Amino acid sequence: MDAYWFPAPEKFEKRYLATGGGGYAINSGSRSLPGGVMYGAVAGLTDGGFGSFNTQVDAVVLKANGTINWDAVFMFGYKGIGEMTQIGKGITRLFYDMQDDEKLYTYYQGCSEGGREGWSQVQRYGEEYDGVIPGAPAFRYAQQQVQHLYANVVEKTLDYYPSSCELNRILNETIAFCDPLDGKTDGVVSRSDLCKLHFNVNSTIGLPYSCAASNGGSGMGGGPGGSASPIPALNGTVSARAAAVMQLIMSGLHTTSGKRAYISYQPSAGFTDATTTYNNATGAFDLSISGLGGDFVTKFIEEININNLPSLDNVTYDTLVDWMQEAWVKYEDTLQTTLPDLTPFQSHGGKVLTFHGESDDSIPAGSSVLYHESVRKIMYPSLDFNASTAALGDWYRLFLIPGAAHCAPNTLQPNGPFPQTNLEVLIKWVEEGVKPVTLAATHLAGEEVGKDASICAWPLRPVWRGGGGNGTAMECEYDQESIDTWMYEFDAYKLPLY
Numbered sequence: 001m002d003a004y005w006f007p008a009p010e011k012f013e014k015r016y017l018a019t020g021g022g023g024y025a026i027n028s029g030s031r032s033l034p035g036g037v038m039y040g041a042v043a044g045l046t047d048g049g050f051g052s053f054n055t056q057v058d059a060v061v062l063k064a065n066g067t068i069n070w071d072a073v074f075m076f077g078y079k080g081i082g083e084m085t086q087i088g089k090g091i092t093r094l095f096y097d098m099q100d101d102e103k104l105y106t107y108y109q110g111c112s113e114g115g116r117e118g119w120s121q122v123q124r125y126g127e128e129y130d131g132v133i134p135g136a137p138a139f140r141y142a143q144q145q146v147q148h149l150y151a152n153v154v155e156k157t158l159d160y161y162p163s164s165c166e167l168n169r170i171l172n173e174t175i176a177f178c179d180p181l182d183g184k185t186d187g188v189v190s191r192s193d194l195c196k197l198h199f200n201v202n203s204t205i206g207l208p209y210s211c212a213a214s215n216g217g218s219g220m221g222g223g224p225g226g227s228a229s230p231i232p233a234l235n236g237t238v239s240a241r242a243a244a245v246m247q248l249i250m251s252g253l254h255t256t257s258g259k260r261a262y263i264s265y266q267p268s269a270g271f272t273d274a275t276t277t278y279n280n281a282t283g284a285f286d287l288s289i290s291g292l293g294g295d296f297v298t299k300f301i302e303e304i305n306i307n308n309l310p311s312l313d314n315v316t317y318d319t320l321v322d323w324m325q326e327a328w329v330k331y332e333d334t335l336q337t338t339l340p341d342l343t344p345f346q347s348h349g350g351k352v353l354t355f356h357g358e359s360d361d362s363i364p365a366g367s368s369v370l371y372h373e374s375v376r377k378i379m380y381p382s383l384d385f386n387a388s389t390a391a392l393g394d395w396y397r398l399f400l401i402p403g404a405a406h407c408a409p410n411t412l413q414p415n416g417p418f419p420q421t422n423l424e425v426l427i428k429w430v431e432e433g434v435k436p437v438t439l440a441a442t443h444l445a446g447e448e449v450g451k452d453a454s455i456c457a458w459p460l461r462p463v464w465r466g467g468g469g470n471g472t473a474m475e476c477e478y479d480q481e482s483i484d485t486w487m488y489e490f491d492a493y494k495l496p497l498y
């Protein structure tokens with residue numbers, strides 16, 4: 001079933017907007033529809049055929065007999081939104097009595113899983129769309145979902161479960177050290193690549209931490225039930241073992257023989273996947289298995305209808321790589337969503353405006369860079385780096401948002417900007433040919449609240465020169481050493497990982 005919102009006829013601007021969901025949801029309720037109507041667009045959402053608008057795919061992915069419900073997987077993968085758009089465009093033409101030769105501009109906007117869904121539309125229904133905004137996409141699904149368990153396996157392998165107090169001390173120190181590397185001391189790590197090059201997590205060993213007692217709460221990556229035991233006041237110094245855990249997490253998943261299987265979050269991103277749980281009985285912190293990763297392994301890979309893995313016993317780095325490999329093959333044509341040949345979309349004139357918080361703690365920012373580079377190489381094999389980047393940038397632009405978290409500003413780096421007008425920017429690009437050289441953003445909190453900002457397009461990186469005074473202007477620079485920190489070789493697999 002699909003639902004559409006229609007602007008009043010005098011407000012209709014010959015536009016259609018498809019919307020998507022987040023997590024395991026294929027829609028965001030009616031939250032994302034007013035944004036379309038605001039721009040004179042008919043806006044649509046779908047239930048994917050899962051039974052109701054509130055039913056998420058993980059509730060229907062297993063049939064009663066315990067096998068995969070492939071109809072649901074294909075609908076979630078790309079068909080649900082694609083068919084909604086085809087039907088929605090037809091209804092729109094009829095409703096407003098449009099002539100056959102009148103252009104109906106067609107857009108998509110979504111973030112996270114909604115970002116993956118956006119890419120699914122570019123890859124599978126390229127001719128249907130004129131402009132797509134896939135924010136912080138949860139694509140490369142097999143790797144993306146399983147990698148949520150990586151921090152837990154590091155903790156288990158090293159047998160050390162840091163408290164959130166100790167983790168936050170490391171994180172705060174990372175941000176403090178890396179903040180000025182971009183030339184502007186504002187509490188925002190606008191250059192996580194320079195952070196990667198110059199920050200050594202071992203420098204945090206011995207730093208004191210102290211946290212008041214709390215009622216527990218639960219990290220976003222908390223295990224089943226979000227086990228929220230009260231946590232006593234904590235005092236200590238950052239241990240070498242905690243630094244070792246963080247070092248390994250930040251280096252990304254490798255096989256036990258040292259071959260790279262995936263990337264990690266940028267330094268200065270939160271350590272949500274590493275969240276532990278306090279054990280009242282022992283007075284120690286314990287493993288808290290990431291529900292995002294566990295739910296995927298149990299239902300989508302092992303086909304067992306439980307919401308999380310009961311334990312990580314016998315789960316090694318190699319197990320994670322095996323799960324990634326298995327899910328990749330299993331869902332290559334549905335959920336993986338990294339098809340790098342975008343010829344139908346590109347030749348039809350489609351434009352992609354994509355963004356990713358550089359301090360995203362749920363989907364690594366490097367994931368969006370990896371796909372951008374894959375598309376660049378596949379679409380322009382005979383052009384060198386600069387020429388192919390320029391050619392791709394005519395219709396697909398990636399903006400890394402300094403300091404931003406997952407599809408949102410970052411409370412830990414509140415002075416950072418966030419884009420607020422992406423759909424307007426995309427409409428201008430599609431309908432008036434105004435290419436966003438930089439992306440318009442706004443400071444939504446902090447010292448510069450209300451001020452405008454500009455976001456550099458990948459591979460250019462922001463820098464403030466001239467002493468770092470807050471009055472100095474940002475430049476978008478080309479820095480090969482920084483760019484190289486975003487490039488990886490995935491030698492754990494025989495196939496290329498796009």
Ligand SMILES: [Ca+2]
Pocket residue numbers: 178179180181182183184185186187188189190
């Ligand atoms: Ca800074």
